[in-house]
Amino acid sequence: MILFDSVTKLYPNQARPALEDASLEIEKGEFVFLVGPSGSGKSTFLRLVLREERPTSGNVWVLGKDLMRLSNWKIPALRREIGTVFQDFRLLPNKTVFENVAFALEVIGKPKSHIRKVVPEVLEVVGLDGKEDRRPDELSGGEQQRVAIARAFVNRPKLLIADEPTGNLDPGTSVGIMKLLDRINRLGTTVVMSTHDAQIVDQMRRRVIELEHGHVVRDQSRGVYGYAR
Amino acid sequence: MRAQFVVSEVGNGLKRNLTMTLAVIITVAVSLTLFGVSLLVRSQVDTMKDFWYDKVEVSIFLCAKGSDTPSCVGGEVTRAQRDQIRADLESLRPLVSEIYYESRTEAFARFQEQFANSPIVDSVSENALPESFRVKLSEPTQYDVVASAFAGRPGIEQVNDQRQVLDKFFRLLGGLQAVALIIAIVMLVVTVLLIVNTMRVAAFSRRRETGIMRLVGASNLYIQLPFLLEAAVSAGIGALLAVGGLVLAKSIVIDQVLAPSFQFTAFVGWDAVFAIAPLLLIVGIGLSGIAAFFTLRKYLRV
Ligand SMILES: Nc1ncnc2c1ncn2[C@@H]1O[C@H](COP(=O)(O)OP(=O)(O)OP(=O)(O)O)[C@@H](O)[C@H]1O
Ligand SMILES: [Mg+2]
Numbered sequence: 001m002i003l004f005d006s007v008t009k010l011y012p013n014q015a016r017p018a019l020e021d022a023s024l025e026i027e028k029g030e031f032v033f034l035v036g037p038s039g040s041g042k043s044t045f046l047r048l049v050l051r052e053e054r055p056t057s058g059n060v061w062v063l064g065k066d067l068m069r070l071s072n073w074k075i076p077a078l079r080r081e082i083g084t085v086f087q088d089f090r091l092l093p094n095k096t097v098f099e100n101v102a103f104a105l106e107v108i109g110k111p112k113s114h115i116r117k118v119v120p121e122v123l124e125v126v127g128l129d130g131k132e133d134r135r136p137d138e139l140s141g142g143e144q145q146r147v148a149i150a151r152a153f154v155n156r157p158k159l160l161i162a163d164e165p166t167g168n169l170d171p172g173t174s175v176g177i178m179k180l181l182d183r184i185n186r187l188g189t190t191v192v193m194s195t196h197d198a199q200i201v202d203q204m205r206r207r208v209i210e211l212e213h214g215h216v217v218r219d220q221s222r223g224v225y226g227y228a229r
Numbered sequence: 230m231r232a233q234f235v236v237s238e239v240g241n242g243l244k245r246n247l248t249m250t251l252a253v254i255i256t257v258a259v260s261l262t263l264f265g266v267s268l269l270v271r272s273q274v275d276t277m278k279d280f281w282y283d284k285v286e287v288s289i290f291l292c293a294k295g296s297d298t299p300s301c302v303g304g305e306v307t308r309a310q311r312d313q314i315r316a317d318l319e320s321l322r323p324l325v326s327e328i329y330y331e332s333r334t335e336a337f338a339r340f341q342e343q344f345a346n347s348p349i350v351d352s353v354s355e356n357a358l359p360e361s362f363r364v365k366l367s368e369p370t371q372y373d374v375v376a377s378a379f380a381g382r383p384g385i386e387q388v389n390d391q392r393q394v395l396d397k398f399f400r401l402l403g404g405l406q407a408v409a410l411i412i413a414i415v416m417l418v419v420t421v422l423l424i425v426n427t428m429r430v431a432a433f434s435r436r437r438e439t440g441i442m443r444l445v446g447a448s449n450l451y452i453q454l455p456f457l458l459e460a461a462v463s464a465g466i467g468a469l470l471a472v473g474g475l476v477l478a479k480s481i482v483i484d485q486v487l488a489p490s491f492q493f494t495a496f497v498g499w500d501a502v503f504a505i506a507p508l509l510l511i512v513g514i515g516l517s518g519i520a521a522f523f524t525l526r527k528y529l530r531v
Contacts, residue, residue: 050444073448073449075446076443076447076449078446079443079444079445079446080445080446082446084444090437090440090441092437092441103441104441107234107441107442107445107447107451107452108445108446108447108451151445155445
């Protein structure tokens with residue numbers, strides 16, 4: 001699903017690489033936590049998976065594609081198979097819940113009939129049925145993140161990337177979001193999420209990959225958050 | 230679905246950025262109008278050249294009694310000299326296409342007719358005007374051949390080319406046209422910069438949308454098309470206004486103002502306007518397309 005082969009990423013005008021000689025493999029169907037202190041390279045790792053950045057050296061394979069060789073015009077096709085969720089939700093403030101999810105389908109050219117069918121379905125999966133016509137500012141943070149997850153999941157992607165999806169949420173709301181991500185994982189989608197939330201990691205007992213200064217320092221199959229010691 | 234989405238995006242974009250859109254429309258309209266007018270002046274010069282070069286002639290004035298030019302020291306032109314000049318002109322055919330001899334009496338009659346309402350008529354006596362040969366050339370630019378053959382010959386006072394007078398006038402018009410063209414080009418460059426800036430603002434104000442579009446895998450074309458169309462639509466409206474301006478210039482300034490007061494010359498026809506109009510549209514939309522292409526490559530990358 002994801003294969004990093006001694007990947008180094010050095011941003012322009014930076015002294016130290018954000019990721020250095022990282023090698024790891026993530027299999028289909030896994031649920032992986034990416035942990036590590038601030039600046040350790042978690043977001044960089046996820047951006048490399050999305051081909052928002054290219055590695056300085058090494059190879060990245062995602063969904064069977066060699067991203068080093070993927071030409072620019074094929075990037076959209078790759079991203080259609082990957083759902084993304086971020087700490088800041090990234091919703092359009094002037095669109096309703098329904099329209100926000102529909103937007104993701106419109107811009108990849110899905111027909112209206114398809115949109116009318118799948119958007120209510122996915123809103124039900126994330127537990128937002130009945131709130132289709134609300135705007136983001138009429139929702140709680142947890143609900144807004146559910147909209148973002150609905151948008152990421154509406155195409156039933158094989159891979160879901162989440163960069164600190166609970167970073168802006170209180171612990172109780174976070175648990176709800178984690179249950180939802182767990183459910184999506186059980187529906188067959190591989191989930192990779194970065195987090196600083198020790199409680200969540202310790203509760204879920206899934207694979208944990210820990211980064212420090214751009215190096216993979218730990219890779220445990222049923223790990224705990226750990227680095228706080 | 231796709232088309233409808235793109236159309237509504239373009240409409241929203243134009244509305245959101247109304248002042249910038251208006252600025253683009255106006256600069257495109259003004260610069261293209263100027264560009265069109267300068268092209269129109271060019272074809273006007275061509276039209277006038279066609280019209281006038283057909284009519285201009287070389288005049289060979291013969292010595293009259295009392296001429297003080299060095300070639301006239303022998304006094305009034307003699308019959309033998311006049312016949313020789315005529316024979317030499319004949320030998321210059323086919324460059325010389327028409328030869329017409331104007332006697333003093335005819336010259337005086339023509340003068341009286343031309344200045345019928347002027348007091349000058351009474352002050353000029355019949356003998357004051359020289360006799361002359363009026364010569365038409367099949368190739369007016371070859372005037373020098375005639376001039377060098379006749380100027381300074383005994384019996385000839387002066388060789389005169391009307392074309393030289395016209396050329397001064399045409400050079401003046403050409404200069405005006407060049408100035409208009411340079412201003413138009415500078416304005417077009419300003420227009421391109423304005424379009425670039427407008428698109429930059431548009432791309433910035435929509436970075437949320439475009440960011441999401443990129444994340445969910447919208448194609449580059451799909452992300453950029455609304456911006457491209459917005460630029461093309463506003464440039465297109467500006468170009469249409471410029472075409473309107475050109476049509477007004479032709480139908481009011483030329484047909485109603487200039488043509489009635491300057492009946493001695495020809496003016497550009499509608500064919501010139503119809504030839505320039507599509508050019509304005511192409512230049513307008515083309516420039517916006519180029520500006521858009523480079524801006525989008527920089528600001529809306531995958
Ligand atoms: N676009 C960029 N240009 C230059 N340097 C960057 C860029 N993005 C990240 N970095 C640097 O790369 C390093 C890793 O950053 P990254 O965002 O991957 O960390 P992170 O683990 O996600 O941190 P956090 O937990 O705070 O989100 C940091 O030192 C950061 O300053
Ligand atoms: Mg980060």
